[in-house]
Amino acid sequence: MRRPANAGEVERDIKMAREHLLLGNYEASKARYEAVLSISAEQLVAALPDHERSSAAEKFERVQHGLKSEVNLLTQILDTWKDLGSFGAANQGKVNILEDFASMAAAPQKEEVKQPPAPVWDGVIAPPSPRDRGREAKPAARRVASGGNNLPGWAQDPPARRDVPQRRSPTRQEERSVPTRRQPQAHGTHGHGHGPPDRGADRGTDRGDRGERGGRNYKKPWMDNVPKKDESKGKGAEAGSFLEHVYGSSGSGPDADLIQMLERDCVDRCPSVTWDSIAGLEQAKSLLEEAVVLPLVMPEYFQGIRRPWKGVLMFGPPGTGKTMLAKAVATQCSTSFFNVSASTMASKYRGDSEKLVRLLFEMARFYAPTTIFFDEIDALGSKRGDASEHEASRRVKAELLVQMDGVGTEEGTEGTRQVMVLAATNRPWDLDEALRRRLEKRIYIPLPEAEGRKQLFEINLREVKLGTDVAIPGLVDKTKGYSGADVTNVCREAAMMGLRRRMQKARQEGKSLVEMHNLKQEVDVPVTQADFLEAISNVNRSVGNEDLQRFADWMKEFGSI
Numbered sequence: 390m391r392r393p394a395n396a397g398e399v400e401r402d403i404k405m406a407r408e409h410l411l412l413g414n415y416e417a418s419k420a421r422y423e424a425v426l427s428i429s430a431e432q433l434v435a436a437l438p439d440h441e442r443s444s445a446a447e448k449f450e451r452v453q454h455g456l457k458s459e460v461n462l463l464t465q466i467l468d469t470w471k472d473l474g475s476f477g478a479a480n481q482g483k484v485n486i487l488e489d490f491a492s493m494a495a496a497p498q499k500e501e502v503k504q505p506p507a508p509v510w511d512g513v514i515a516p517p518s519p520r521d522r523g524r525e526a527k528p529a530a531r532r533v534a535s536g537g538n539n540l541p542g543w544a545q546d547p548p549a550r551r552d553v554p555q556r557r558s559p560t561r562q563e564e565r566s567v568p569t570r571r572q573p574q575a576h577g578t579h580g581h582g583h584g585p586p587d588r589g590a591d592r593g594t595d596r597g598d599r600g601e602r603g604g605r606n607y608k609k610p611w612m613d614n615v616p617k618k619d620e621s622k623g624k625g626a627e628a629g630s631f632l633e634h635v636y637g638s639s640g641s642g643p644d645a646d647l648i649q650m651l652e653r654d655c656v657d658r659c660p661s662v663t664w665d666s667i668a669g670l671e672q673a674k675s676l677l678e679e680a681v682v683l684p685l686v687m688p689e690y691f692q693g694i695r696r697p698w699k700g701v702l703m704f705g706p707p708g709t710g711k712t713m714l715a716k717a718v719a720t721q722c723s724t725s726f727f728n729v730s731a732s733t734m735a736s737k738y739r740g741d742s743e744k745l746v747r748l749l750f751e752m753a754r755f756y757a758p759t760t761i762f763f764d765e766i767d768a769l770g771s772k773r774g775d776a777s778e779h780e781a782s783r784r785v786k787a788e789l790l791v792q793m794d795g796v797g798t799e800e801g802t803e804g805t806r807q808v809m810v811l812a813a814t815n816r817p818w819d820l821d822e823a824l825r826r827r828l829e830k831r832i833y834i835p836l837p838e839a840e841g842r843k844q845l846f847e848i849n850l851r852e853v854k855l856g857t858d859v860a861i862p863g864l865v866d867k868t869k870g871y872s873g874a875d876v877t878n879v880c881r882e883a884a885m886m887g888l889r890r891r892m893q894k895a896r897q898e899g900k901s902l903v904e905m906h907n908l909k910q911e912v913d914v915p916v917t918q919a920d921f922l923e924a925i926s927n928v929n930r931s932v933g934n935e936d937l938q939r940f941a942d943w944m945k946e947f948g949s950i
């Protein structure tokens with residue numbers, strides 16, 4: 390955490406520390422407190438005129454003294470949380486009330502599910518936080534309730550995954566690596582491919598409840614109870630998992646750790662982003678629908694000259710909704726969705742990234758139909774040949790290119806495309822040419838226009854009480870040039886103003902932290918136009934004109950419409 394350098398920054402950090410504390414962000418609060426406590430009074434007053442120094446230093450020391458008691462309180466809260474955490478861990482496996490409750494809540498909906506929600510492999514590298522895991526029951530329920538997607542009427546009822554005809558002929562990669570899982574056969578007959586016997590067919594009577602993908606009781610191995618790395622050691626592979634497919638039930642082999650890492654860390658977040666929750670970007674939405682969603686929904690139409698694109702690139706300034714669009718695509722498609730943070734893959738797993746790329750695509754084929762989303766693709770696929778380029782990243786890039794060649798349309802018996810690559814970047818000009826060629830469709834995701842910003846305000850303020858003086862059109866005008874993320878920040882900042890004002894008053898009244906905590910009801914006051922104007926003056930636009938020109942030029946040269 391950056392140390393405050395002057396009295397103004399000290400004041401702001403203390404304010405933030407207390408706000409975080411009140412909102413329950415204890416770690417963030419502690420970091421702010423510690424930053425203020427870590428500077429000495431001498432450092433802080435060094436820049437002041439001589440005659441002011443000693444009294445200012447004295448004042449600051451008094452403030453620090455007071456802060457220490459707040460930190461003590463905070464530490465007690467944190468310790469209590471830790472104790473609760475270890476209590477939970479110690480009791481895990483005895484009675485898991487939360488899980489029982491979740492399964493009870495999900496039970497009636499399960500009856501209605503004709504097709505299971507898409508497995509989502511999210512954050513290859515950034516596993517979901519406990520909070521994210523907690524939210525997971527929602528998407529499935531929502532999807533069932535809403536019929537599963539927002540597709541145009543004629544495409545409303547996509548075929549169940551098991552009904553989508555599957556490609557049979559193995560790709561070059563499949564031939565040279567692990568075999569692709571053979572698709573389940575109708576009526577339990579055995580298939581005729583080169584791959585291993587279908588796991589459902591093999592189990593005969595077992596097929597009804599586990600073997601057939603999409604069966605009511607089919608349990609996706611990566612959705613529940615994915616074993617933790619250490620726990621899984623020596624326990625063999627989960628039935629029906631990719632690991633079992635590669636190494637059999639023992640689950641042991643040279644790449645078992647990496648596969649387990651992928652299975653465990655990339656798995657269980659279902660994106661629940663609908664087109665409606667994304668403001669503006671109408672053209673991008675329809676291009677994505679045409680390029681990614683429809684080929685998966687109606688593969689028979691997308692053949693020959695209409696073959697789907699090998700890969701689709703979304704490029705544009707940061708914070709314009711590229712990641713949200715990718716998640717909306719996944720929510721719509723009901724395909725397996727692998728969300729890969731390319732930059733983390735390139736840095737965190739440097740030695741293994743090349744192998745990870747290969748395994749990722751092999752898994753994608755195994756769980757096909759699949760969409761792989763590479764966020765920040767430039768981190769994996771920047772221009773080659775640079776003298777500073779690391780040998781390892783050269784190899785990763787080469788592997789990515791080979792694998793992407795393998796995902797092109799295979800004009801097999803059913804001509805079904807099974808794996809779709811979707812990528813996003815803020816730096817399209819850094820992309821390797823060969824990779825750019827493979828990302829055949831290149832969609833510009835621009836800053837929001839006035840209508841988009843209006844929708845952004847509406848979406849962000851849905852649950853916020855607004856004062857009668859709030860005029861959204863005026864705010865839309867004042868946020869020209871702001872990205873979607875900037876507008877969201879403005880709304881967040883404005884929504885916090887009431888709390889800030891109330892806290893300031895409470896501090897002046899000498900209220901204790903506990904008393905302030907009890908003011909929760911009082912801080913939910915309507916947000917006023919003045920709050921918004923102040924928030925806009927606090928949040929600057931994050932994209933400059935120069936960058937915008939660069940995107941426009943690149944779009945002209947390489948973009949698709």
Ligand SMILES: Nc1ncnc2c1ncn2[C@@H]1O[C@H](COP(=O)(O)OP(=O)(O)OP(=O)(O)O)[C@@H](O)[C@H]1O
Nearest residue numbers: 666667668707708709710711712713815873874877
């Ligand atoms: N069009 C939009 N509609 C609704 N929210 C948006 C939109 N664009 C941006 N946002 C807000 O900004 C946040 C960041 O968006 P997102 O991560 O999708 O942007 P991005 O283009 O992928 O950014 P980056 O390139 O930095 O990864 C979102 O969580 C959302 O709150």
